[in-house]
Amino acid sequence: MVHTHTLVVILFLIMFGYKTYLLLTNQTVKLELVRNKTKIFEMIFGTVILLTGGYLLYGKYLVEHSIPTWLITKFALFMVAIPLGIIGIKKSNKALALVSLLLFIFIYGLAEMKGFGPKKTLETPMVGDGVVDGKALFINECAKCHGTDGKLGLVGSADLSLTKLSVEELSSVIKNGKGTMPKFDYLTEAEIAGLTDYIAKLK
Ligand code: HEC
Structure with a gap:
């Protein structure tokens, strides 16, 4: 769009x-x-x-x-x-x-x-040394559309508890965006890994 x-x-x-x-x-x-x-x-x-x-x-x-x-x-x-x-x-x-x-x-x-895309505004939440708190990061960046449980579905957001995408495909959607979902190209690999771990737990 x-x-x-x-x-x-x-x-x-x-x-x-x-x-x-x-x-x-x-x-x-x-x-x-x-x-x-x-x-x-x-x-x-x-x-x-x-x-x-x-x-x-x-x-x-x-x-x-x-x-x-x-x-x-x-x-x-x-x-x-x-x-x-x-x-x-x-x-x-x-x-x-x-x-x-x-x-x-x-x-x-x-x-x-x-630009219309989101910008990094918050500190990355961490659990211990160098380990990203995927859930907290998800709540900061993603929950407004997907909901904390991944099911909210705002502006046509996919239900993440039902996603069939692989870890690579999930990372790619997060990095590049999809449809009305903006790209999160400012997230680091560790942050994206924290998010894909959290999405796996939603199933
Ligand atoms: C502005 C709302 C919005 C935000 C914020 C958002 N998303 Fe999305 N997301 C969407 C929409 C809309 C889709 C469906 C896109 C489509 O299929 O065209 C989607 C799809 C996805 C998919 C693909 C699921 C599938 O099975 O196809 C993943 C994975 C995903 N989002 C993860 C995330 C993560 C992780 C974040 C936080 C970093 C995030 N999203 C933030 C709106 C959003």
Whole structure:
């Protein structure tokens, strides 16, 4: 979902950037042509960006019970940039189109910097020297979606007490993510081993 969202945003930016370029360089005939040809795509892309963005926001809210300010800012700026861009291109207003393009790029940059994925925030819980407390780590990182017993199933999370995956496959899902599950690429091998041990005990 994050990838679909990013891809459509990039396509939208390229299209809008090109039109702004044509407008700024006074290529009005060509602009008119491109505008007519891309109108339908622009509508589709705009709708897909809003729908996928809304879905991602909702998922984040379910997991974290709050939406960070930068995401709200991003959403608000997007809702301003869209009409500015449409009016700018339609009325051939260079300033408006340029402001709108800069806004889109800024919004994109904001998202790239912050990202949707989780970041390491807590100390790794340990039981004794160099041995990770898999259960405590699971509760910190995973229980919000999977539940402490692995059965919660929030946002379509798999029931981990029923998983048929091998230790390697489990590690790979944790490292790389799957579907709406984010990747936990900041976890060390020892931490991942602690988690797979705990998941094995859930069965
Ligand atoms: C934001 C919610 C979320 C968090 C946090 C999360 N998961 Fe998941 N997890 C999911 C979803 C959703 C799926 C199902 C993905 C799919 O099949 O498309 C999943 C699937 C899995 C699977 C695959 C199970 C199978 O049988 O296919 C494993 C293993 C797993 N999660 C382990 C973990 C571990 C370990 C953590 C903590 C490091 C974790 N998850 C954190 C949402 C989450």
